[in-house]
Amino acid sequence: MNPILKQKIIDVCNRKIAQKGENVGLSFYAFFANKNDNPELLMEAAQWWIMTHQLDHFEKAIKIKQMVENMHPV
Known part of the structure; x- marks a missing residue:
């Protein structure tokens, strides 16, 4: 997993x-703004x-x- 995405997920979960x-429950969309400014990262999160x-x-x-x-580092 991309280290940026990994840290983003941890930060959002903590918050x-x-x-x-x-x-509290969440979906993978919680890690992204309503305006999709990083489709590659969004697709990586969706895939995972x-x-x-x-x-x-x-x-x-x-x-x-x-x-x-x-997760083990890739």
């Missing part, structure tokens, strides 16, 4: 958990979320954070 608690891990549309932020933190 959402701090705001709404450990039960949907195709690689077959996650539901909404998942717990804590689960996503742990998955990303536990």
